[in-house]
Amino acid sequence: MMRQKRRVRVMVAKPGLDGHDRGARIIARAYRDAGFEVVYTGLHQTPEEIVEAAIQEDVDMIGLSSLAGAHKYLFPAVVEFLKERGADDIVVCGGGIIPDDDIDKLKEAGVKEVFTPGTPLEEIVNWVENNVKPRQD
Amino acid sequence: MSHIVEKVVAGDVRTVARLIRDIDDGMPEVREVLKGLYPHTGRAYVIGITGAPGVGKSTLVDQMVAHLRKRDKTVGVLAVDPTSPFSGGAILGDRVRMQRHSMDQGVFIRSLATRGHFGGLTQSTRSAIDVLDAMGKDFILVETVGVGQDEVDVVRSAHTTVIVVIPGMGDDIQAIKAGILEVGDIFLINKADREGADKTLSDLRLMIDMDQKKYDRGSWKPPILKVQAVFDKGITEFLEEIDRHAEYLATTAGGLQTRGTRDKVSQELGEMIKARLIEEVIDRLTESGDFDRAVESIVKGKTDPYTACENLVFPILSSSP
Ligand code: B12
Ligand SMILES: Nc1nc2c(ncn2[C@@H]2O[C@H](COP(=O)(O)OP(=O)(O)O)[C@@H](O)[C@H]2O)c(=O)[nH]1
Numbered sequence A: 001m002m003r004q005k006r007r008v009r010v011m012v013a014k015p016g017l018d019g020h021d022r023g024a025r026i027i028a029r030a031y032r033d034a035g036f037e038v039v040y041t042g043l044h045q046t047p048e049e050i051v052e053a054a055i056q057e058d059v060d061m062i063g064l065s066s067l068a069g070a071h072k073y074l075f076p077a078v079v080e081f082l083k084e085r086g087a088d089d090i091v092v093c094g095g096g097i098i099p100d101d102d103i104d105k106l107k108e109a110g111v112k113e114v115f116t117p118g119t120p121l122e123e124i125v126n127w128v129e130n131n132v133k134p135r136q137d
Numbered sequence B: 001m002s003h004i005v006e007k008v009v010a011g012d013v014r015t016v017a018r019l020i021r022d023i024d025d026g027m028p029e030v031r032e033v034l035k036g037l038y039p040h041t042g043r044a045y046v047i048g049i050t051g052a053p054g055v056g057k058s059t060l061v062d063q064m065v066a067h068l069r070k071r072d073k074t075v076g077v078l079a080v081d082p083t084s085p086f087s088g089g090a091i092l093g094d095r096v097r098m099q100r101h102s103m104d105q106g107v108f109i110r111s112l113a114t115r116g117h118f119g120g121l122t123q124s125t126r127s128a129i130d131v132l133d134a135m136g137k138d139f140i141l142v143e144t145v146g147v148g149q150d151e152v153d154v155v156r157s158a159h160t161t162v163i164v165v166i167p168g169m170g171d172d173i174q175a176i177k178a179g180i181l182e183v184g185d186i187f188l189i190n191k192a193d194r195e196g197a198d199k200t201l202s203d204l205r206l207m208i209d210m211d212q213k214k215y216d217r218g219s220w221k222p223p224i225l226k227v228q229a230v231f232d233k234g235i236t237e238f239l240e241e242i243d244r245h246a247e248y249l250a251t252t253a254g255g256l257q258t259r260g261t262r263d264k265v266s267q268e269l270g271e272m273i274k275a276r277l278i279e280e281v282i283d284r285l286t287e288s289g290d291f292d293r294a295v296e297s298i299v300k301g302k303t304d305p306y307t308a309c310e311n312l313v314f315p316i317l318s319s320s321p
């Protein structure tokens, strides 16, 4: 048992019926290349399933990807279930096709940041490095 | 520490998840917790699943979970994926195939990254098994990373080791011959919907039959089964073979001791001593500054690494802790 530096563990999840997974896979790879451990859930997850998996995996962050328009319901639902399970120390961010008007609402609902198409991967990775710390306790 | 033990034994998911992270990260505090958990272990039946990437291990684990749940058994899953040697990061994707069980309170699934550990498992796997065992899971399924052919550490931790191949893996079967054959308790030919399953079956049978004398003396003869994990075909028969193997372990001379056979225990203790010794020695040498001083002298050409190593290690070995 050699003491190691805590690794950042994140989850990339696709909530809802949206089948566009290209972005999610690219983000997962970028996170891996930045040195994070990335749990990928695959498509068609309910917010409850995502939260339960995140707890079992002890991740520091959940990254949600949505291109089909259901983010308005799905992203806040994840935040709510995290609270319900006493796991709201897990940071939630997201990305995909998300209109500017919705971004503010999502942030009000507790989604910490939202990234839309064209955002450089470097920016997406840097944001995690600056805003997500591996659990210390 | 004792409240953590209590919570694990009570099956608290968040506590278990966090403890496994702490084990993975090598937090020294977890040692006391693991000591406290040990009396609560020894109940679970551990099944190791190994085989090359893409043969269907995760799909198989998913179906095994479904079948075991139908028998009203609780299940823990540890799924290992490789850490990138370049970034130190990892994509842990085994879970994709198992997500339908994530809401089931009788199932706990955890993905682990190898973090440079060889042998198909992680440094933490043995202890993580103990945690899931203490948590009360009836079955623990361990999916190895399965890249090379010598990655069979799982054998030491598993009651039953399952080796998965697919039709048309002629070369892989050769490689199995070279090493894994002896350690497989059950062989599965997955993707039997594909052409060549019968050929693979007869190839494998030929190799297993070479040890017929051993089986005549009462050794376990590994069965070979054709399955189709993704179509849920052959899984019932597969689980029956696991039952049969468990029965064999329970009734043969060695017996299914809760703590494993002498061989397994001695190997495990040996590994633990090795890891602990290295850790303690390096810790002491870095804390005292001796390590850095030695590096400095080697860099400056004042000594050679062989002498430096002896000068560092011998005094520690002759002193008591
Ligand atoms: C490729 C594509 C497809 C492919 C998907 C392949 C796949 N496996 O992913 C196919 C052909 C299958 C497809 C099908 C459909 N598509 Co389509 N598709 C696209 C297209 C052209 C590009 C999407 C893409 O892959 N972009 C590349 C990736 C890298 O970008 P990205 O996902 O946006 O990710 C970036 C950011 O958003 C962000 N990000 C995204 N996720 C996350 C997550 C995290 C954690 C973070 C930090 C960041 C982040 O970071 C990434 C890098 O900058 C878009 C149009 C467009 N310009 O976006 C339409 C689009 C998404 N599709 C659309 C539609 C309607 C469909 C269909 C319903 C039918 C149709 N009209 O074609 C089907 C339904 C599929 C399904 N089952 O859900 C609409 C959605 C409209 C809406 N939002 O209401 C779009 C916007 C086209 C349009 N203008 O009408 N599609
Ligand atoms: N044709 C066929 N494909 C299968 C079967 N079992 C699994 N697969 C597919 O094989 C691929 C790899 O499966 P996975 O479980 O991820 O393999 P692993 O890397 O060994 O864990 C997936 O696309 C599965 O759907 C099977 O019985 N037949």
Ligand SMILES: [Mg+2]
Pocket (backbone or CB within 6 Å): B057, B058, B059, B093, B094, B143
């Ligand atoms: Mg797998």
